[in-house]
Amino acid sequence: MDYRICSLTGLKINKPAEDLIKWNMVTAILFLAIGGFMGLLMALTRWPSVHYLDTSHYYRFLTLHGFDALLLWILFFEVALVHFTSAVLLNTRVVAPFSAWIAYALMLVGAAFVNIVVFAGKADVLFTSYVPLKANGVYYLGIIIFAVGAIVAFANFFANIIQARRDKAYQHSLPLGTFGLAAASIIGIVTLAHGAVIMIPVFFWSIDLIKYIDPATYRLVFWGLGHPSQQINVCAMVAMWYMTAGFVLGAKPVNEKLSRTAFVLYILFINVASEHHLLVDPVLSSWHKIINTSYVMHLAVLASMIHAFAIPASIEVALRNKGYTKGLFDWLKNAPWGNPAFSATFLSIIGFGFLGGTTGVIFGTEQFNIIRHNTFAITGHFHATVVSGTTIAFMGGTYLLIPYIFRRNLVLPKLAAIQPYLYAIGVAVMLIGMMAAGTYGVPRRHWDITFSNAIFSFSFDPSADMFLSMMGVGGLFAALGGAMFIIISLGSIMFGRKIQ
Amino acid sequence: MPEEREKAEEGKEPIPAWQLFYDDIFLLFFLGVAIPTLVYTVWGLMEIVQIPELPVFKP
Amino acid sequence: MAIKEPERIWWKPFTRDERLWVAMALLWMMGSFVFMPVYHFIGAQNPPSETYRVRDHEKFRALVDGMVAKYKVGEDKGVPVVKPEPGSDVFMQASMWQWYPVLELEKGKTYRIHLSSMDITHGFSIQPINMNFMVVPDYDYVLTLTPTTAGDYYIVCNEFCGLGHHLMVGKMIIK
Numbered sequence: 001m002d003y004r005i006c007s008l009t010g011l012k013i014n015k016p017a018e019d020l021i022k023w024n025m026v027t028a029i030l031f032l033a034i035g036g037f038m039g040l041l042m043a044l045t046r047w048p049s050v051h052y053l054d055t056s057h058y059y060r061f062l063t064l065h066g067f068d069a070l071l072l073w074i075l076f077f078e079v080a081l082v083h084f085t086s087a088v089l090l091n092t093r094v095v096a097p098f099s100a101w102i103a104y105a106l107m108l109v110g111a112a113f114v115n116i117v118v119f120a121g122k123a124d125v126l127f128t129s130y131v132p133l134k135a136n137g138v139y140y141l142g143i144i145i146f147a148v149g150a151i152v153a154f155a156n157f158f159a160n161i162i163q164a165r166r167d168k169a170y171q172h173s174l175p176l177g178t179f180g181l182a183a184a185s186i187i188g189i190v191t192l193a194h195g196a197v198i199m200i201p202v203f204f205w206s207i208d209l210i211k212y213i214d215p216a217t218y219r220l221v222f223w224g225l226g227h228p229s230q231q232i233n234v235c236a237m238v239a240m241w242y243m244t245a246g247f248v249l250g251a252k253p254v255n256e257k258l259s260r261t262a263f264v265l266y267i268l269f270i271n272v273a274s275e276h277h278l279l280v281d282p283v284l285s286s287w288h289k290i291i292n293t294s295y296v297m298h299l300a301v302l303a304s305m306i307h308a309f310a311i312p313a314s315i316e317v318a319l320r321n322k323g324y325t326k327g328l329f330d331w332l333k334n335a336p337w338g339n340p341a342f343s344a345t346f347l348s349i350i351g352f353g354f355l356g357g358t359t360g361v362i363f364g365t366e367q368f369n370i371i372r373h374n375t376f377a378i379t380g381h382f383h384a385t386v387v388s389g390t391t392i393a394f395m396g397g398t399y400l401l402i403p404y405i406f407r408r409n410l411v412l413p414k415l416a417a418i419q420p421y422l423y424a425i426g427v428a429v430m431l432i433g434m435m436a437a438g439t440y441g442v443p444r445r446h447w448d449i450t451f452s453n454a455i456f457s458f459s460f461d462p463s464a465d466m467f468l469s470m471m472g473v474g475g476l477f478a479a480l481g482g483a484m485f486i487i488i489s490l491g492s493i494m495f496g497r498k499i500q
Numbered sequence: 501m502p503e504e505r506e507k508a509e510e511g512k513e514p515i516p517a518w519q520l521f522y523d524d525i526f527l528l529f530f531l532g533v534a535i536p537t538l539v540y541t542v543w544g545l546m547e548i549v550q551i552p553e554l555p556v557f558k559p
Numbered sequence: 560m561a562i563k564e565p566e567r568i569w570w571k572p573f574t575r576d577e578r579l580w581v582a583m584a585l586l587w588m589m590g591s592f593v594f595m596p597v598y599h600f601i602g603a604q605n606p607p608s609e610t611y612r613v614r615d616h617e618k619f620r621a622l623v624d625g626m627v628a629k630y631k632v633g634e635d636k637g638v639p640v641v642k643p644e645p646g647s648d649v650f651m652q653a654s655m656w657q658w659y660p661v662l663e664l665e666k667g668k669t670y671r672i673h674l675s676s677m678d679i680t681h682g683f684s685i686q687p688i689n690m691n692f693m694v695v696p697d698y699d700y701v702l703t704l705t706p707t708t709a710g711d712y713y714i715v716c717n718e719f720c721g722l723g724h725h726l727m728v729g730k731m732i733i734k
């Protein structure tokens with residue numbers, strides 16, 4: 001078989017797995033570059049004194065920002081992790097490379113369809129495309145093709161695991177990192193199946209073969225795609241935290257039972273949280289809303305609390321074992337802060353936990369949702385989860401995997417050492433500005449909050465302007481940090497010093 | 501070979517049932533699909549089809 | 560290690576710290592879980608769940624027009640101002656890009672405000688008090704609402720509804 005031994009980790013790396021990881025990662029990074037640039041344009045437009053884009057470009061690029069950053073960057077990266085955890089970590093192979101490449105091709109074609117049709121101005125519907133707002137059929141077709149590709153990619157995870165079991169690559173239990181990706185893949189399949197189920201009729205509706213799509217049904221099933229796809233991120237991100245701690249520090253989960261319980265709770269209960277998006281909708285009953293938004297008793301939140309305990313604890317134990325035992329915080333002082341894989345993981349834990357998780361639980365309560373729904377505070381909340389949580393974790397993952405998979409050293413190591421901090425601080429400032437502006441009622445997805453041409457004129461509390469400017473400044477720093485990431489990661493992949 | 505594995509494990513402590521459950525990713529897969537589909541999607545669709553028509557209002 | 564298979568049996572009792580942490584988290588979770596339904600019954604402000612299907616938009620439009628004809632008390636920027644009787648059913652229509660009509664309501668009286676859209680999804684955001692509800696076409700959402708403070712309130716559309724989204728502002732006067 002086609003294997004090499006990684007000189008850094010001792011892992012046995014299967015050639016097809018290596019190629020799949022490379023292509024999926026590079027594609028992910030390219031879409032982050034597009035999506036992040038669009039994010040910069042968004043920040044520049046919502047910054048009142050700059051107000052850069054005109055109306056139609058603002059909505060067009062907002063559609064693209066949501067789609068490229070949220071779906072494409074993250075899902076391509078997760079497919080790379082699927083192959084990493086189900087083949088490389090188990091020292092075994094990708095069973096059906098052909099189907100994995102088909103999955104990659106479908107995802108890429110679907111992604112290209114959507115990008116082209118949005119750029120062409122034929123789908124200014126924002127990534128939620130609430131029916132009966134109608135885009136060109138190619139848009140829905142692109143989403144369907146992408147979703148089918150992603151389903152095939154996640155199915156590959158299970159195929160690899162079955163084969164690994166047969167090959168005795170593991171005896172009883174998967175490594176925790178792989179188990180986390182199992183959770184991600186399970187959720188991925190539920191999610192993308194919802195996506196396909198709703199987008200197929202909508203596609204036929206967009207080409208006039210179906211007359212009517214019920215808007216409430218669309219919203220229900222769409223959020224069965226839209227929200228759980230964020231839960232794939234949570235699982236993959238947490239798995240990335242454990243793996244980075246393992247690779248960088250040799251950290252061991254303090255208690256496998258504890259950490260695995262948390263993943264099982266995610267698998268069983270986290271998906272119903274889709275309901276968050278529908279709390280102030282007509283149609284669904286209060287009981288449907290209460291049961292679903294409480295994650296069937298907040299058990300999935302319990303899971304996050306468990307990880308919040310288990311990961312720092314395992315890092316502490318690992319560092320203490322290295323001899324940093326003086327006092328309570330010697331270990332923390334001596335953590336490898338200059339290693340971007342580690343610092344990104346750490347920042348991601350803080351950002352996700354303190355900014356994302358807490359606001360999520362609050363805004364997800366029926367009564368609080370009334371005063372936050374569709375305001376800029378929501379945009380602040382999900383930048384905390386999906387940017388300061390998932391994106392930073394995956395940036396760390398990229399730094400970790402470039403030496404292992406691409407066999408290159410990082411270029412510009414000094415810049416790489418500060419990149420996670422710059423990005424995390426920029427994003428934090430930006431999203432705190434967003435959350436604060438939202439408390440004054442400033443809506444998200446809105447081109448002109450001065451309502452200068454509307455029949456009734458209304459102005460928000462002047463403090464809102466200040467917070468929007470704060471968002472703009474934070475956004476600039478985040479964009480700078482994002483650009484540094486793109487340069488360092490692609491630069492290392494192409495020009496980094498080779499590792500033998 | 502399953503037989504070999506069984507032999508190697510003879511005499512060892514049995515694996516706790518909960519651990520076996522956590523290790524069974526296909527059972528978890530089934531539950532992970534079934535729970536949200538029933539609790540969120542199917543229940544939601546049932547509510548949507550039961551929404552009453554707009555009644556007649558006397559202004 | 561998270562990157563290696565764990566030992567054969569890892570199902571072991573939690574340590575004291577772990578038990579403590581999980582118990583605390585569980586308590587907090589149960590607290591929030593109980594809060595939502597309890598507040599739903601005792602709280603003053605909850606998302607309503609009264610809703611009807613509107614198969615024919617014209618039927619809803621007729622209700623709006625009937626109300627405007629009966630209770631119109633003036634005009635504001637060309638939009639009729641309507642002062643319906645307290646306790647009555649009030650109809651508010653959303654369309655690209657207008658909230659119709661302007662409502663004049665009495666402080667301390669309760670109204671049943673019906674919201675529906677004639678075209679695509681809109682967001683009903685009452686400012687500056689910042690209360691937000693979705694307006695979905697083909698459905699009527701009934702907000703049972705008792706204004707408590709007099710003043711002018713504006714209704715900002717906060718769901719993207721096309722290029723004129725930012726022009727969609729309505730008004731409610733509380734006397």
Ligand code: HEM
Nearest residue numbers: 039040042043066069070126127386444445446475478479
């Ligand atoms: C350079 C970094 C980024 C900046 C400056 C930025 C900025 C923004 C701004 C200002 C908005 C609000 C647009 C509006 O409602 O008017 C926005 C929306 C959004 N952003 Fe970002 N963003 C960044 C990175 C990301 C990343 C990495 C992701 C995903 C992983 C992401 C996901 C989203 C999503 C899903 C929306 C909502 C789109 C919608 O409402 O349709 N952003 N972003």
Ligand SMILES: [Cu+2]
Nearest residue numbers: 681716720727
């Ligand atoms: Cu609107």
Ligand SMILES: [Cu+2]
Nearest residue numbers: 716718720724
């Ligand atoms: Cu709008």
